[in-house]
Amino acid sequence: xxxxxxxxLDEQHLPRFWYxxxxxxxxxxxxxxxxxxxxxxxxxxxxxxxxxxxxxxxVSTEREIEIPQPVxxxxxxxxxxxxxxxxxxxxxxxxxxxxxYKYEGVSPAGSHKANTAIAQxxxxxxxxxxxxxxxxxxxxxxxxxxLAGSMFGLEILVYMVKVSFNQKPYRRAFMETxxxxxxxxxxxxxxxxxAILAEHPDSSGxxxxxxxxxxxxxxxxxxxxxxxxxxxxxxxxxxxVIGLEAQKxxxxxxxxxxxxxxCTGGGSNFAGIAFPYIGEQMRGGHTIQSIAVEPSACxxxxxxxxxxxxxxxxxxTPLCKMYTLGxxxxxxxxxxxxxxxxxxAPQISHLAALGYIDPRSYNQLECFAxxxxxxxxxxxxxxxxxxxxxxxxxxxxxxxxxxxESKTILFNLxxxxxxxxxxxxxxxxxxxxxxxxxxxEVAMALAGLPAIG
Ligand SMILES: *Cc1c(COP(=O)(O)O)cnc(C)c1O
Numbered sequence: 224x225x226x227x228x229x230x231x232l233d234e235q236h237l238p239r240f241w242y243x244x245x246x247x248x249x250x251x252x253x254x255x256x257x258x259x260x261x262x263x264x265x266x267x268x269x270x271x272x273x274x275x276x277x278x279x280x281x282v283s284t285e286r287e288i289e290i291p292q293p294v295x296x297x298x299x300x301x302x303x304x305x306x307x308x309x310x311x312x313x314x315x316x317x318x319x320x321x322x323x324y325k326y327e328g329v330s331p332a333g334s335h336k337a338n339t340a341i342a343q344x345x346x347x348x349x350x351x352x353x354x355x356x357x358x359x360x361x362x363x364x365x366x367x368x369x370l371a372g373s374m375f376g377l378e379i380l381v382y383m384v385k386v387s388f389n390q391k392p393y394r395r396a397f398m399e400t401x402x403x404x405x406x407x408x409x410x411x412x413x414x415x416x417x418a419i420l421a422e423h424p425d426s427s428g429x430x431x432x433x434x435x436x437x438x439x440x441x442x443x444x445x446x447x448x449x450x451x452x453x454x455x456x457x458x459x460x461x462x463x464v465i466g467l468e469a470q471k472x473x474x475x476x477x478x479x480x481x482x483x484x485x486c487t488g489g490g491s492n493f494a495g496i497a498f499p500y501i502g503e504q505m506r507g508g509h510t511i512q513s514i515a516v517e518p519s520a521c522x523x524x525x526x527x528x529x530x531x532x533x534x535x536x537x538x539x540t541p542l543c544k545m546y547t548l549g550x551x552x553x554x555x556x557x558x559x560x561x562x563x564x565x566x567x568a569p570q571i572s573h574l575a576a577l578g579y580i581d582p583r584s585y586n587q588l589e590c591f592a593x594x595x596x597x598x599x600x601x602x603x604x605x606x607x608x609x610x611x612x613x614x615x616x617x618x619x620x621x622x623x624x625x626x627x628e629s630k631t632i633l634f635n636l637x638x639x640x641x642x643x644x645x646x647x648x649x650x651x652x653x654x655x656x657x658x659x660x661x662x663x664e665v666a667m668a669l670a671g672l673p674a675i676g
Contacts, residue, residue: 237464242499243456245570258533258541276350305325312596312597319628320628321631323480327635333639334638336452338461340364344375361608363452363561369402391645409423409433413436415536454564465492466496466500482513482514482631483633484632490568494568501579505579514582524572527547544573558643562608593616605638607643
């Protein structure tokens with residue numbers, strides 16, 4: 224008995240345009256500020272680290288932005304990605320809810336991050352850039368950019384958070400296979416890295432520190448730019464292919480979601496699936512519940528402050544208004560490395576402040592339990608990050624069982640967990656613990672927020 228229900232689109236339905244939610248916001252986003260002057264940053268200042276095309280997308284208010292043909296040519300290798308109805312999970316939960324999921328683990332790097340890596344590599348190449356620097360936490364972003372760099376003929380230099388560098392040798396091998404260079408951060412190759420090491424020789428690193436190292440190098444050389452795998456408007460824009468495809472696939476299924484769910488680290492995969500729907504809602508369409516799920520140990524949206532903050536530890540990046548736990552906060556080493564970031568995408572922060580997004584948080588043990596329940600029913604092992612979304616989905620489906628309501632739930636399965644099996648081994652061996660939210664450390668980090676406005 225095969226109950227797999229799969230909604231596939233053929234290549235010609237690969238989106239031709241990205242959806243830019245800036246066009247539909249009821250109030251515009253707050254401006255990005257220069258880290259030194261704290262005045263609105265100019266395109267020329269941003270061009271030190273980003274290509275021009277990406278900066279234009281960052282501030283654009285055009286609703287549809289064309290996807291360049293060479294980018295579509297690469298994306299079509301795995302896109303449109305499949306949408307599944309999780310019938311076996313529904314049955315296992317004995318729920319009247321209808322559960323659909325978009326599966327982004329089909330990309331060659333195993334997650335949604337390849338969607339923006341390809342686009343960013345294309346724009347850098349088109350503007351004559353030779354080398355891109357970046358950071359990576361769990362390794363998914365570094366893997367995606369390494370893949371994109373090899374496709375477009377760019378050198379890729381990745382600062383990998385030291386704790387992951389040591390824990391996940393296969394992620395490093397993946398990047399190196401594509402010719403990328405991978406350095407454990409903090410390192411002695413940059414002033415920011417050396418400053419951290421002088422103070423904390425045993426530092427296990429953080430995304431904030433790795434970003435400082437990568438930005439520092441990019442700012443030094445004309446042939447080198449920096450790329451970020453989440454948070455910024457252009458990254459979220461590139462991820463909207465997920466939701467745009469899902470809208471067509473849900474139509475094929477003759478369904479419209481009552482709720483859309485995604486996990487949030489910097490916010491890009493959640494934005495990818497939710498923004499096209501939230502946009503419809505803002506233009507007068509269906510009202511949906513959009514649930515952003517984060518780890519309790521790094522609760523940016525649920526416990527952070529909505530304020531201007533730096534994106535990195537050394538304060539080299541521009542200032543964005545966002546929910547933040549403070550740029551000096553180093554989240555504990557839980558196993559969803561991709562969710563260990565102190566800030567949240569400004570667009571998601573703005574929409575949450577306006578009431579369009581419901582944030583919620585879970586601890587890691589309940590998330591692994593949900594991921595395993597999902598894997599047993601659906602046959603796919605989710606990335607530990609995606610387990611947060613799965614936890615919320617199962618909770619909502621169980622609520623439907625209690626109430627008898629048949630809600631339609633759509634979620635983004637942002638990646639597979641094949642490089643994260645050590646985390647599953649630890650969970651199954653009873654070695655994982657729930658980590659508390661470090662209230663004092665966050666209070667200290669928030670006390671150091673820049674005074675602006
Ligand atoms: C990086 C990552 C995340 C978190 O980043 P977002 O920008 O919030 O999407 C979630 N899931 C997977 C599989 C990732 O690789």
